[in-house]
Amino acid sequence: MIILERISTFSDILLGIASQPLSLAVLFGSVFLGIVFGAMPGLTSTLGVALLTALTYSMDTPLAMVCLLAIYVGGTYGGSYASILINIPGTAAAAATAMDGYPLACRGEGGRAIGLTTTASAIGTVVSMLFVVSISPLISKFALQFTSFEFFLLAFFGILISGTLTSPDLVIKGWIAGFLGLFLACIGRDQLQFYPRFTFGFSDLESGIEVVPVLIGAFGIPQIISVLKDKFTMGKAQKLQRIIPEVGTVIRNFPAIVRSALVGVGIGAVPGIGEDIAGWVSYGTAKNTSKHPETFGKGELKGVLASETANNACVGGAMIPLLNLGIPGSPPAAMLLGALMLHGVTPGPMITFEHPTFILEVAAILLMASMAMWVTGMLLAKQVVKILRIPTQVFMPVIGVLCIIGSYSLGLNIFNLYLMLPVGIICYFLTAMGYPIAPLVIGVILGPMADENIRRALMVSQGSFMPVFQRPVSLILFIIIVWTIVSQLPWYKRKTAALKQALVLKIKGSA
Amino acid sequence: MMDKDKLRKADLFSGGAIVLAGLFIVSQALKMPMKDSWGGVQNVWYVSPAVFPLFVGCTIVLLGLLLVRTALKHTGSRALADTARFFTGPAFREFLTRPSNIRFYAILVLLVSFVFIMIPRIDFFPAAVFFLVAFISMFYPDDDGLLKPLLLFYLGQTGVLVLCMATGLLERLSGAVPYPGDILVLVYIPMFAWFARSRIRALGSGEQMRKFHTGLAVALIAPIAVGMAFKYLLLVPMPFEGMVVALMDAVWYFEF
Numbered sequence: 009m010i011i012l013e014r015i016s017t018f019s020d021i022l023l024g025i026a027s028q029p030l031s032l033a034v035l036f037g038s039v040f041l042g043i044v045f046g047a048m049p050g051l052t053s054t055l056g057v058a059l060l061t062a063l064t065y066s067m068d069t070p071l072a073m074v075c076l077l078a079i080y081v082g083g084t085y086g087g088s089y090a091s092i093l094i095n096i097p098g099t100a101a102a103a104a105t106a107m108d109g110y111p112l113a114c115r116g117e118g119g120r121a122i123g124l125t126t127t128a129s130a131i132g133t134v135v136s137m138l139f140v141v142s143i144s145p146l147i148s149k150f151a152l153q154f155t156s157f158e159f160f161l162l163a164f165f166g167i168l169i170s171g172t173l174t175s176p177d178l179v180i181k182g183w184i185a186g187f188l189g190l191f192l193a194c195i196g197r198d199q200l201q202f203y204p205r206f207t208f209g210f211s212d213l214e215s216g217i218e219v220v221p222v223l224i225g226a227f228g229i230p231q232i233i234s235v236l237k238d239k240f241t242m243g244k245a246q247k248l249q250r251i252i253p254e255v256g257t258v259i260r261n262f263p264a265i266v267r268s269a270l271v272g273v274g275i276g277a278v279p280g281i282g283e284d285i286a287g288w289v290s291y292g293t294a295k296n297t298s299k300h301p302e303t304f305g306k307g308e309l310k311g312v313l314a315s316e317t318a319n320n321a322c323v324g325g326a327m328i329p330l331l332n333l334g335i336p337g338s339p340p341a342a343m344l345l346g347a348l349m350l351h352g353v354t355p356g357p358m359i360t361f362e363h364p365t366f367i368l369e370v371a372a373i374l375l376m377a378s379m380a381m382w383v384t385g386m387l388l389a390k391q392v393v394k395i396l397r398i399p400t401q402v403f404m405p406v407i408g409v410l411c412i413i414g415s416y417s418l419g420l421n422i423f424n425l426y427l428m429l430p431v432g433i434i435c436y437f438l439t440a441m442g443y444p445i446a447p448l449v450i451g452v453i454l455g456p457m458a459d460e461n462i463r464r465a466l467m468v469s470q471g472s473f474m475p476v477f478q479r480p481v482s483l484i485l486f487i488i489i490v491w492t493i494v495s496q497l498p499w500y501k502r503k504t505a506a507l508k509q510a511l512v513l514k515i516k517g518s519a
Numbered sequence: 520m521m522d523k524d525k526l527r528k529a530d531l532f533s534g535g536a537i538v539l540a541g542l543f544i545v546s547q548a549l550k551m552p553m554k555d556s557w558g559g560v561q562n563v564w565y566v567s568p569a570v571f572p573l574f575v576g577c578t579i580v581l582l583g584l585l586l587v588r589t590a591l592k593h594t595g596s597r598a599l600a601d602t603a604r605f606f607t608g609p610a611f612r613e614f615l616t617r618p619s620n621i622r623f624y625a626i627l628v629l630l631v632s633f634v635f636i637m638i639p640r641i642d643f644f645p646a647a648v649f650f651l652v653a654f655i656s657m658f659y660p661d662d663d664g665l666l667k668p669l670l671l672f673y674l675g676q677t678g679v680l681v682l683c684m685a686t687g688l689l690e691r692l693s694g695a696v697p698y699p700g701d702i703l704v705l706v707y708i709p710m711f712a713w714f715a716r717s718r719i720r721a722l723g724s725g726e727q728m729r730k731f732h733t734g735l736a737v738a739l740i741a742p743i744a745v746g747m748a749f750k751y752l753l754l755v756p757m758p759f760e761g762m763v764v765a766l767m768d769a770v771w772y773f774e775f
Contacts, residue, residue, distance in 0.1 A: 066753050177526055178589060184537055184582045190575045191544055203568040206547060229630070236658050237623045401661065402734060405629075405654035406741045409647050412634060413745060417755040422639050425758075429634045433627070441529050459571040466565035 017365055018141070021372040031074055035373075038075045039380040040388065042082020046089070047392050049096045049400070051407065053083025053283075055231060057343040058224045059407075061350065062414035069351040074373050076347055077323075080340050081377040084283050084320050085129040085385065089392060092121045092312075101283030101322075104291035104315035111307035119389075123252040124309060125316040126385035128265060131258065132317035133378035135269035136276065136324020140331070141371045147332040148367075151357035156465035157475050161485040163458035166279030166335045168492050170447040173281050177442030179496045185443045189451020190458065192217055192431075199460050212423040219452060220346040221415035221424040222431050226449055227339065228411040229432020230439050232404050251389045257309055264294060264310060265317050272318035276325020282338040282446060283319035290318030324374055331355050331367055335454060339446045342453055350418065528598055530590035537583035544576030618663040625670045629654050632677045637704070640684065642761030645704040647742035652708055655734035656715040660727045665718055672714050676707050698762035705762075 025031045038060065045056035056079045064072035087102030092109035105125065112121040154162070167190065171182025195206045196216025207213040258265065268290040275286040294314035295304040304311050326337025334356035336342035348355055359366055415428040435445050469475050476482045494500050551569035552562050564570065591598075605611055614620065629650060637646035653673045657666050680703060683689045692699040712735060719727045749755040750764070751771055757764055 063748075063753060065755075178530075178586070180582055180586050180589065184579065184586065187575055187579050187582065188537075188540075191540075191572070191579065194544075194572045194575060198568040198571075200566060201552075201562075201568050203551060205551065205568055205572060206544075232630075233623065233626050236626055237619055239619075239622075239661065399659065401658040402655055402737050405651050405658070406737065406745075408630065408633075408654070409651065409742060409745060412638065413643075413749055413755075413758075416638075416758050417749060417753070420756065422758055425634045425638060429630060441533050442526050443533075462574075463566050463570055466570075471563065471565040 014141075014368065018368050018372055021365065021369050022376065025074065025372060025376050031071060034071060034075050035078050035376055035380050036384060038078035039082035039377060039384050040392075042079035042084075043086035043089070043381070043384060043388075043392050044395050045079065046083040046086020046099050046102070047396060048398070048403070049090050049094075051403075052099050052227065052231065053080055053087075053101070054227045054340045054343055055224075055407070056080075056083045057340045057347070058220070058227055059410050059414050061220055061343060061347040062417045064347065065350060065418060069348075069353060070369060072347065072351055073369065074376075076344055077370065077373045078377040078380065080344065081133055081320065081323055081374065081381055082384070083340070084323055085125070085316070085381050086392070087319075088125040088129070088312075088316055089122065089389070090396060092118055092125070093393060094396065099283075101287055101319040102315070103284055104287040105312055105319075107291065107305050107315075108308045108311035111305070112309070112312065115307055117307070119251045120254060121309075121312055122385070122389055124254040124257060124312055126251070126382055126389070127253055127255065127258050128268075128313045128316040129320040129385075130378045130382040131265055132269050132272055132320035133323060133374055133381070135266065135317075136273050136321040136327075137371045137374040137378070138324075139273045140324045140327050140367065140374065143328055144332055144367045145360065147328060148357055148360050151333055154357065154481065155475070155479065156461040156468065157479065157482045158485065160458050160461040160465060161476070161482055161489065162333060162335065163454040163461070165485055165489050165492070166329075166454055167447055167451050167458075168489060170279055170281060170450045171444070172492055172496065173278070173285060174444040174446045175442070176444060181441075181443045182447050185438065185445065186447035186451045189448040189453075190455045192222065192448075192452050193455020194459065199456065200463055212421070216456075217427055217452070218419055218421070218424050220343070220350065220418050221428040222452055223343055223346055223449055224411050224415050225428035225430075225432035226435045226445050227343075228407065229429065230436035230445070232408050232411075233433075233436045234439070235400050235404050251386055253386060258313075261310060261313055265313060267297075268294065268314045268317035269321040272321025273325035273328075275318070276322035276337045277328045279329055279335045279337060279450065282340075283322040286322040286325075287315035287319040290314040320378075324371075327370055327374070331359055331370060332357060334457065336450065339449060342446075342449045345453055524594070527590045527593040528602055530586050531594065531599065531602070534583050534586035534590055537586065538580055541576050541579030541581075541583055544572055544579060548572035548576055621663065621667060621670070622658075625657055625666060628670065628674060628677075629657075632673075636677065636681060636684075638758045640700055640759060641704050642698070642701045642759060642763045643746055643757035644742055644763040644767075645701055645708065645761075646759075647746065648738055649704050649708050649711070651738035651741060652711055652715075652735060655738050656711070656731060659730045659734045660719060660722075662722070662727070665722070668718055669711075669715055672711065676711065680704070680707075698765075701762040 025035065041060070042053060042056055045051045046053055057076055060075055060079050064075050067075065083099065084101050087097055087099030088105045088109065091097045091102040091106035092113050095106050095110040097103040097106050109121045109125070112118065167186035168183060171186040172179050175182030195213055197204050197214055204214060271290040271293060272286045275281055275289060276283070291311055291314050294310050295301050298304065298310060322338060326341040329335040329337045330341045330345055332355070334345070334354065336345045345355060353359075353363060353366065411428070412425060415424045416422060418424065435448070438448070439445060465475070476486050548569045551567065551572070553564055553567045553569055554562050556562065633646065633650045637650065653669070657669045680700070683703065684700070689699045689703075696702065716731060719731050746757065747767075750757055750767070
């Protein structure tokens with residue numbers, strides 16, 4: 009009965025979006041803009057979501073969600089254009105696509121590859137949407153049993169795992185970035201006693217730092233600096249032939265597509281891990297399970313399918329912890345969280361009570377966005393490719409103006425700009441020195457949750473940490489956190505390597 | 520990102536800076552009420568506002584120390600002496616004047632001057648056009664020889680503007696002439712464009728001249744499109760509304 013009711017609500021929402029010309033226009037416009045942002049090397053879907061957050065400020069929440077989710081879906085897919093045609097990933101999410109997409113384009117099969125990525129991306133988004141609808145109520149119900157200790161540990165785990173998996177250099181740098189984010193979140197009056205922390209007498213800092221300008225600075229400014237400083241030049245694009253939907257290839261590879269979608273959803277659901285990791289893991293899995301792994305990297309359609317299905321499936325995956333726990337699953341999801349807060353929606357276990365149809369709305373928008381993406385990709389791919397010819401030196405300064413006016417418009421506060429620019433410059437240096445930015449952003453977002461919950465938990469337990477070991481969920485989270493830390497220690501790595509070697513020798517000996 | 524050896528050397532310094540940042544956080548957190556009375560309420564340690572910053576600060580110190588240790592293990596203590604020699608020797612000077620670093624300074628100067636000098640005091644439209652004309656002219660021709668004189672010219676113009684603001688000249692002038700700051704920046708735009716054009720013409724390349732004209736068109740159109748979208752469609756007031764916004768308001772709302 010409940011399922012039928014949910015299906016009915018879901019179809020009502022779908023019809024609502026489809027029957028309103030404004031919603032449809034925003035949907036297609038945002039998907040197209042997302043594809044452009046994804047296709048242009050130097051621009052990312054995160055930056056697209058960030059800049060559009062400012063534009064959606066005056067919209068009502070459902071329309072703003074259509075706009076932001078559509079640009080997120082379009083941006084994740086759009087990265088494949090540059091990967092396939094110029095061998096430079098438009099976004100990090102499409103890096104794995106370049107491995108086989110570019111060789112295909114060199115063979116004159118660029119249109120086929122883009123047709124395939126379009127269909128695979130749409131399927132990936134739809135599969136992830138199914139997971140959002142089916143898993144969210146269960147997680148939400150489970151999360152209602154969480155107490156403050158669990159929420160603190162969950163936030164802490166989110167920062168640690170994000171730091172561990174997104175660090176391009178040493179894992180420790182990812183953790184440092186996460187804790188720097190937590191520090192930024194401490195600025196302002198604390199939520200329990202209203203004591204001013206790290207405000208240094210600046211009244212603008214009393215209410216804490218605004219999340220969205222910090223995110224715009226952290227993602228936008230380093231991008232502008234690195235693209236212009238390092239003289240980023242685009243290669244000559246391969247010729248694009250007729251775009252073919254490649255439905256036959258998709259049907260033949262359906263099990264592989266489902267597997268890639270599951271990988272994408274799974275990785276998306278891990279806090280702070282982006283679409284790029286989903287793409288690579290899925291590509292690696294496809295290669296390892298293939299009967300002909302030697303064909304990968306030489307224009308194998310299965311490689312393109314694997315990475316593109318997974319990175320778009322990651323979008324829905326990232327929505328699961330975002331909506332149910334208030335923990336963003338990826339950097340663009342972090343931006344979405346900031347946007348939702350601006351619109352008065354606080355994601356978390358209470359979302360099903362405060363906004364009963366919100367998760368279904370998100371799922372319906374994801375479905376509509378995947379359809380809009382497929383249609384736009386099939387019809388306008390050749391026009392999007394023309395945009396690849398715009399020189400980065402021209403559009404990056406314009407993006408700078410957009411970052412600045414966008415940060416200001418959220419709250420109409422010039423202080424946001426004074427915050428955004430230094431944060432952006434610091435993030436540039438951090439990126440250059442191998443510190444990932446995603447954990448920093450996750451830290452800024454989860455900081456208030458961690459701070460408030462640890463103190464509330466200690467208040468209830470009268471300063472005792474024993475409840476962590478007495479409650480099963482918190483104990484499991486605690487063990488995972490300890491394991492995440494210990495697994496990075498050199499002696500642990502040495503021991504596990506030795507153990508593996510001994511096991512292999514034993515198996516060989518017994519054989 | 521740098522290569523591994525350079526990264527480890529940089530880690531020594533970034534790790535050190537992170538330890539110092541962590542110590543600063545801890546020192547500030549220790550000033551917060553721990554067991555004292557705050558707002559008439561007697562604190563206990565676990566509800567103190569210092570608990571979380573102390574945890575964060577101590578962890579940052581610990582992680583920073585671990586990073587320094589890892590870097591020292593990789594580079595050896597000799598790297599410290601090498602790095603000290605690099606900073607005091609001619610190599611550092613050469614590093615500072617590398618074309619990529621000049622480009623970096625140019626980006627910083629442009630962004631910092633736009634955000635901290637122009638945006639709060641000059642009408643958004645002339646400020647954004649000036650910023651874009653300078654930015655695109657410096658980078659679109661993709662010529663490091665051209666970038667340096669353009670940057671110096673821009674610095675000179677901005678310096679004069681700052682001087683006018685700091686001495687209170689603009690404020691005094693505003694009694695006699697409305698919007699003196701906006702007028703000055705409106706004068707700056709053709710001045711900069713003329714200077715950039717003359718330098719590009721000296722290169723004798725038709726391609727560079729075409730790039731300059733394209734850049735100029737983008738610099739004029741983009742702020743108008745962006746500004747109008749925010750101001751009149753999203754109803755977001757501009758950070759500073761001066762002469763151009765007043766004129767646009769008059770046209771938009773038919774205030775004649």
